[in-house]
Amino acid sequence: MRIDIKDKVLSKNDIVANRLRERFAKSGTFVINLASSPGSGKTTLLEKLLPRLKDSFKLAVVEGDLRTENDANRLRQVGVNAVQIQTGDACHLEAAQVESLLEGINADELDILIIENIGNLVCPASYDLGEDLFFIMLSTAEGDDKPAKYPTIFFNADYFILNKIDLAPYVDFDIDRCVRYATDINAELKIFKTSARTEEGLDALADEIARLATEKRATLILR
Amino acid sequence: MHEVGVAEEVLKTVLSIAKENNASKVTEVVLKLGSISGVSADALQFAFDAIKEGSIAEGAKFQIDIIKAVGVCADCGKESIPDTFFSICDHCGAPTLEIVAGKEFEIDYIDVE
Ligand SMILES: Nc1nc2c(ncn2[C@@H]2O[C@H](COP(=O)(O)OP(=O)(O)OP(=O)(O)O)[C@@H](O)[C@H]2O)c(=O)[nH]1
Ligand SMILES: [Mg+2]
Ligand SMILES: [Zn+2]
Numbered sequence: 069m070r071i072d073i074k075d076k077v078l079s080k081n082d083i084v085a086n087r088l089r090e091r092f093a094k095s096g097t098f099v100i101n102l103a104s105s106p107g108s109g110k111t112t113l114l115e116k117l118l119p120r121l122k123d124s125f126k127l128a129v130v131e132g133d134l135r136t137e138n139d140a141n142r143l144r145q146v147g148v149n150a151v152q153i154q155t156g157d158a159c160h161l162e163a164a165q166v167e168s169l170l171e172g173i174n175a176d177e178l179d180i181l182i183i184e185n186i187g188n189l190v191c192p193a194s195y196d197l198g199e200d201l202f203f204i205m206l207s208t209a210e211g212d213d214k215p216a217k218y219p220t221i222f223f224n225a226d227y228f229i230l231n232k233i234d235l236a237p238y239v240d241f242d243i244d245r246c247v248r249y250a251t252d253i254n255a256e257l258k259i260f261k262t263s264a265r266t267e268e269g270l271d272a273l274a275d276e277i278a279r280l281a282t283e284k285r286a287t288l289i290l291r
Numbered sequence: 292m293h294e295v296g297v298a299e300e301v302l303k304t305v306l307s308i309a310k311e312n313n314a315s316k317v318t319e320v321v322l323k324l325g326s327i328s329g330v331s332a333d334a335l336q337f338a339f340d341a342i343k344e345g346s347i348a349e350g351a352k353f354q355i356d357i358i359k360a361v362g363v364c365a366d367c368g369k370e371s372i373p374d375t376f377f378s379i380c381d382h383c384g385a386p387t388l389e390i391v392a393g394k395e396f397e398i399d400y401i402d403v404e
Contacts (some may be wrong), residue, residue: 071312079300179364191293194329219375221330255378255386 081195084163088198095176096288098281099183101197103221104205105214106187109231112264113205114182118148120274125179125281129248130169139184149173155270159267160191173240180281186217191215193221200284207232210238212246215253223252229273234263297330297396298340305348305401315401317348325395327360327377351401360393 085218092099104110114129121127128149129138141151153161166183170248175181181201203223209232215222222228228250236243243261250257260276264271266271301322309317320339324332332355339353362371364380364387371381371388378386 069314069404070400070402071310072306073304074400076395076397077297077304079297124298148364194293216375219377220327223327224379245364249376251386252376252379253386269351 081163084167085196085198086189088163088167091170091176092134092198092200093287095178096285097134097175097178098277099180099181099197099199100201100277101183101185101192101199101239101252102202102205103185103192103201103225104187104207104218104229105189105210107139108187108205108207108210110184110186110187110205111142112220113231113262113270114148114184115142115146116264116267117270117274117277118182119146120270121180122148122279126177127182128173128175128178130161130166130173130181130183132165132184134186139284155186159186159188161185161194176251179285180277184231190219190277194287201226201280203227205229205231206246208236208241208243212242213249215246215249219253222257225254225257228257230259230261231264233261233268234266239278241245254269294331294334295338295342298335298342301335301339301398302342302348303345304398305351306346308401309347309403312403315347316404317351317401318355318404319352319402320348321354321356321399321401323358323395323397323399324355324358325358325393327390327393328396330396332357351385357398358392358395360390362388364388 080210096271102110124135131150131152134155134157137152143150151173153165183197202225204221247259260269260273262273292346305317305320324330336355350370362373364385366385366387367383369382377390378388382386
């Protein structure tokens, strides 16, 4: 006997991620999933960026790493509420791990939640965390053809942060070429060029996140 | 992606549908998998064959039909089959390709006895 199914396989992760998305819709919390290769500067960027937002918005960060509490501690030092997930050996975060921490950070009262994913350009692309927007970060030290080599994650992303632009001349990184690769994969990508070291581009990025979070808040009032 | 976990989701779904239909044996499972779904067909095949042992799908043939990525150009209206640059039209070069196929991951049908 043949049974027609023609149904999307909804993974366990998708089910939890959908539950998270509903919850964040109710609370009006704006959620970013931030992914990059190890060491692109995710935590450094957050250390410099979030102090610009923390007086106007209630925010928190979920930090993912295989081991150590280092990144959460770095953010606490600049006055940002942060919790650490240690995955042991897993190379990406899953929605259930994020969900299990939400009570501890009073997630339903937050305006902005940023999830710093495990450094990896492959697996985080396939695991929805219930975010509003997926941010992919690349640093100039990694080479300007990375988008072409890892197209899936750039295709799935909404924002592209090109970090360490202060280093571009020293590592022969062609910014225009990199941006062209990225937009050839995903023409809708919104692009921000930053240096977490010189703080170039951080005001613009902070303004954008403030705008997005305010928009999400406004959906609560409209309902 | 992590194909063992994905294969487990597929097997779980297949077994529960087989049970609902009072089947004693699953003989074939056919999946549709998009070429840019993020799931590797070879790894999924290997994983499914490994985990089906001991279940009523133990003897099932596991077939994966690959659906190629297809984009339609918003400028010239023609179809392209992109491989890496998913937004570029093969015909006019405009960055206006809309992906209309290739992200599928679904169970098409199963055969049971
Ligand atoms: N020159 C320069 N260095 C930077 C910049 N941003 C980060 N760094 C340095 O890059 C190194 C890695 O930065 P992290 O912020 O730890 O990177 P990460 O992406 O959080 O790393 P993981 O969490 O381990 O994946 C540190 O030594 C930072 O000081 C930048 O814009 N310019
Ligand atoms: Mg970090
Ligand atoms: Zn065209």
